Amino acid sequence: MRTIHTDVLICGAGAAGLTLAIELARRHVDFLLIDKTTTPFGGSRGKGIQPRTLEIFEAMGVADRMVAAGGRYPAQRKYRADSGYDDVASVEAAAPSAAEPYGEPLMLPQHLTEGILRERLMELGHAPRYGHALADFEQDEQAGVSARVATPDGDVTVRARYLIGADGGRSFVRKALGIDFPGESMNARAVVADLSLSGLKDDVWHRWNGGGAQQISLCPLRGTPLFQLQMPIPLEGEFDLSDAGIAAAIAARTGRADIVVHAVHWRSDYAMSSRLAERYRVGRVFIAGDAAHVHPPTGGQGLNTSVQDAWNLGWKLAAVLGGAPDALLDTYEAERREVAAGMLGLASKLLDAARLRGDLRRGRETQQLDLGYPLSALTxxxxxxxxxxxxxxxxxxxxxxxxxxxxxxxxxxxxxxxxxxxxxxxxxxxxxxxxxxxxxxxxxxxxxxxxxxxxxxxxxxxxxxxxxxxxxxxxxxxxxxxxxxxxxxxxxxxxxxxxx
Structure with missing residues (x-):
């Protein structure tokens, strides 16, 4: 079996894995970025880039590209039972200031965000390897990690000094390490989909039946001609995710026959939960992003927290590989796990507001500018x-x-x-x-x-x-x-x- 040697093996080429790869590439660290999927993710899922993450993307050289590709959050148009409506702001926006150059979140569908990150990584001379699945691994805390990777051309052995699991909520790396992932079900299940449709203007975020089980929203996805559908569905039973089934649900919940669905480009149904890994590190193996924390999508915190995990870990890995003490890597879990715990609490609070009152407005607490590490060993x-x-x-x-x-x-x-x-x-x-x-x-x-x-x-x-x-x-x-x-x-x- 062929053996590949590298400093860092990154498992998962989503936003967290790509951010980590870019940070290592900027610091001339040798790495391998793999993903078990054969093609990049193509949906909108995480569509909000918070101001603090925009600052990070500026440092990485991609903020201007993202702003050019996306757009501002539109106002929410809440339709009433009498066929009228009220328009309210979706996010708390502020003018850019000397200290905070980004005053509001950016709407950018996840697949466009990740595409820009892949482009930046390519400029730095690297690319993800798709269709490469981590099959198993073992580690020697003194020498490194030996991993078996299944590729389209057969299995290979990867010898790395560190392994990073950025492989999502069902993380193979986390499970292989035996890290507990405690949390709770949020007793909520939802559908999200990207649609081509006609019958609605794309200047507002359309919402019906706020605060009820039949609520539904259709949000224009900035940077695309599509709308993102979001709606709760029953906890039990099958839901018809076909194009016809989604079109029927939209007609039933909006009460409008003029909204015509032309195509469903991506769709997913999921049960919401809130979970936080008990550890982020075992020896030379780390977890980051959704592998370390999952949560309701309310508040637009997930992708942003994942990017910032990788941003925190990247420079520390490079420093330790360059001779800094290994204890520097312990500050990654100490700093980022506390932030994730707070994020989970915020997302749960915002989910309750959305379910009970139909309130999706997002304030400064979601923008992550006020997060920090006051109790860190690095402070x-x-x-x-x-x-x-x-x-x-x-x-x-x-x-x-x-x-x-x-x-x-x-x-x-x-x-x-x-x-x-x-x-x-x-x-x-x-x-x-x-x-x-x-x-x-x-x-x-x-x-x-x-x-x-x-x-x-x-x-x-x-x-x-x-x-x-x-x-x-x-x-x-x-x-x-x-x-x-x-x-x-x-x-x-x-x-x-x-x-x-």
């Missing part, structure tokens, strides 16, 4: 904390963007400096040389009259709460690792030493 905060002011930036928070000016006069956004994939040390009006200069993978930027970056309008000062002499160390994934006014102190020195 060091030595600044005085005013517990009464939640607006004050703390270590562990998402690092805000800020427009600045380079020493040569050109405009510079902080995100253009922090999106390169390494650590970024901001020194605000500091004096003397940096105490931690000359370290691979660390960029040091002095801010001030004699620095390479000028904060003329005070955006950095205000966003970070900087005083002269303060520093902020921003992690490769765009979260604040350290805030301190003592660059020469023992705490920062120990932090840097721990990272290797």
């Amino acid at each position: 060091l905060d030595e600044r005085a904390h005013d517990a009464s002011n939640s607006a004050v930036l703390r270590a562990g928070d998402r690092a805000p963007d800020a427009p600045c000016r380079g020493a040569a006069g050109q405009p510079v956004r902080l995100f253009t400096l922090s999106g390169g994939g390494g650590w970024l040390l901001l020194r605000y009006e500091a004096s003397g040389p940096s105490a931690i200069a000359g370290r691979p993978g660390l960029r040091i930027v002095d801010i001030g009259v004699r620095g390479e970056l000028r904060d003329d309008d005070g955006y950095l000062r205000d966003a970070y709460g900087f005083q002269p002499g303060d520093i902020a160390l921003i992690r490769p994934d765009g979260y604040v690792g350290v805030l301190t006014g003592d660059e020469h102190g023992a705490a920062l020195a120990n932090y840097i030493k721990w990272l290797g």
Whole structure:
């Protein structure tokens, strides 16, 4: 049997697997990305890209492509029994700001999102291998993982230093590891489908029978000529998913004969549940995305949380493969599992609102801009904390963007400096040389009259709460690792030493 050697074997080429692959490719890590399906997923399923995920996609070089391919969420048109209707906003939108360049979610069907990620991966010299199924694996915690992969040309052995299971809610990797996946059924079952139809305008999200068992919605899918159908169905029994069956359900629930279904391009029925893996790591094997957490689709959290799992794990894998301590990889589960637990609670709350009141409006709590890692081992905060002011930036928070000016006069956004994939040390009006200069993978930027970056309008000062002499160390994934006014102190020195 032929043997392939690589650093990382990624099982699953959905949004999480593709994001992880891009991050490894950006860092010149050798990997193999496989998927058991013979072709890429072709449906809309996860159609909402949250503002925090757009920031991540900007760092990956694909945000503009996604915005160009998708569109804004339309208003919801709620039809009343008297044949009238009310139009209400679908999402809480805000104007882009200096600190938050994306003020609202983007609607982009999942297959288009994943297509753009595959395109970016191809630009970096890689592509998923479809029709490649992970058959079994075993690991040696000292040497790596041996995996048997079934391919169209026969079985091969893959020797990898790490294996990542990004292979969905029925994850083979999670089950093979014996990781418990506790949770609960949400006592809800639904149909989702992508349709070609006529009889409806595509400028609003059409909804009927809100808050009841017969509710139904038809949402225009930005970036396509299609509509996405969503409707609850009985928990038990067969549901007719044929084109004719779906057309009949639409006619019955809307009470309209003028809505004509021309084709059903993708369809799925599913029972909703909420589950969270008890562990994200066993030795040299990790799980990410839906393999680690499944949830109701309300709130548009699933794909976004999966992408951010991979975003968190990618730079850490690259760092450890480059010589950082293995303990860095333990922070992946510590940080991301807590976030997933909160996401599951939010999605369940939003599901209840949708079922009881027909309320699908999504607010800031779904946008993931306020999530962070304050209790992480990678968080060091030595600044005085005013517990009464939640607006004050703390270590562990998402690092805000800020427009600045380079020493040569050109405009510079902080995100253009922090999106390169390494650590970024901001020194605000500091004096003397940096105490931690000359370290691979660390960029040091002095801010001030004699620095390479000028904060003329005070955006950095205000966003970070900087005083002269303060520093902020921003992690490769765009979260604040350290805030301190003592660059020469023992705490920062120990932090840097721990990272290797």
